[in-house]
Amino acid sequence: QGSLVCVGPGMVLGAHMSERCRNHISQADVVFSSCHPVIEQWISTMNPDVRSLQGLYGKDKDRGQTYAEMQAALIQAVRDGCRVVGVFYGHPGVFAQVPHAAIQQAREEGFEAWMEPGISADACLYADMGIDPGAFGCQSFETSQFMFYKRAIDPTAYLILWQLGHAGDLSMTPRQTGPEQRTVLMNMLLEYYAPDHNIAIYESPFLPTQRPKIDWFPLQELPDADVSLISTLVVPPGKKLTPNHAIVKQLKSISGA
Numbered sequence: 001q002g003s004l005v006c007v008g009p010g011m012v013l014g015a016h017m018s019e020r021c022r023n024h025i026s027q028a029d030v031v032f033s034s035c036h037p038v039i040e041q042w043i044s045t046m047n048p049d050v051r052s053l054q055g056l057y058g059k060d061k062d063r064g065q066t067y068a069e070m071q072a073a074l075i076q077a078v079r080d081g082c083r084v085v086g087v088f089y090g091h092p093g094v095f096a097q098v099p100h101a102a103i104q105q106a107r108e109e110g111f112e113a114w115m116e117p118g119i120s121a122d123a124c125l126y127a128d129m130g131i132d133p134g135a136f137g138c139q140s141f142e143t144s145q146f147m148f149y150k151r152a153i154d155p156t157a158y159l160i161l162w163q164l165g166h167a168g169d170l171s172m173t174p175r176q177t178g179p180e181q182r183t184v185l186m187n188m189l190l191e192y193y194a195p196d197h198n199i200a201i202y203e204s205p206f207l208p209t210q211r212p213k214i215d216w217f218p219l220q221e222l223p224d225a226d227v228s229l230i231s232t233l234v235v236p237p238g239k240k241l242t243p244n245h246a247i248v249k250q251l252k253s254i255s256g257a
């Protein structure tokens with residue numbers, strides 16, 4: 001009977017993989033992987049049948065099509081009766097459509113399917129940048145979705161924008177967008193933050209010998225920022241919390257204070 005488990009090796013080679021993740025990989029009949037090439041090489045030492053899904057991306061190919069093909073590859077192997085492991089870098093369920101969709105489809109077809117957590121880019125970001133998402137609250141959006149739909153930001157909390165490299169990409173290809181799209185994003189953010197509000201681009205390393213990249217600059221310089229496909233944008237709170245006196249009064253009357 002086939003089964004599917006989606007696991008994440010974390011971000012840093014040799015440093016983040018859980019015992020469970022490693023066991024699943026070594027015991028699988030077939031392992032499909034969508035990770036940094038260096039991580040894929042490492043995973044290949046744990047199982048004789050590791051197949052990279054990265055070749056399914058194409059320069060002008062719709063990313064939705066690539067994701068559908070990845071899902072189909074996982075599901076076909078499950079239907080063939082294999083114990084299938086899908087390895088997706090970081091946490092397999094964080095800003096990753098294929099693992100969620102494949103698990104749902106496998107379950108609908110009557111197979112056992114589940115996910116094991118991994119260390120995601122934002123988990124590294126909190127550690128490397130010294131940010132506690134509980135200090136002021138923290139909002140996470142996929143950058144293009146944030147741009148394509150009318151969303152409200154709470155500027156008293158942190159804002160994390162994922163996939164900055166694809167900001168405003170209407171083509172849905174793996175290509176990066178540029179300063180024009182980031183100017184549109186900057187203007188959206190200027191509705192909430194001052195032009196000189198300091199924001200940062202964060203990039204976690206893949207190798208234990210590398211340092212994280214943390215570039216701080218004022219919001220008005222976002223169009224010209226040094227952005228890559230692994231950049232995550234961090235916008236600290238731009239406004240102070242406003243006390244809710246009415247609610248505190250209500251709570252005081254309940255507690256008799």
Ligand code: SAM
Binds near residue numbers: 089090091161162203
């Ligand atoms: N599943 C991944 C995780 O657990 O972090 C996220 C995958 S998502 C498709 C890709 C986005 O994650 C990037 O555009 C970026 O926002 C973020 N990301 C990926 N690698 C990163 C890195 N090395 N450092 C910082 N952010 C990264």
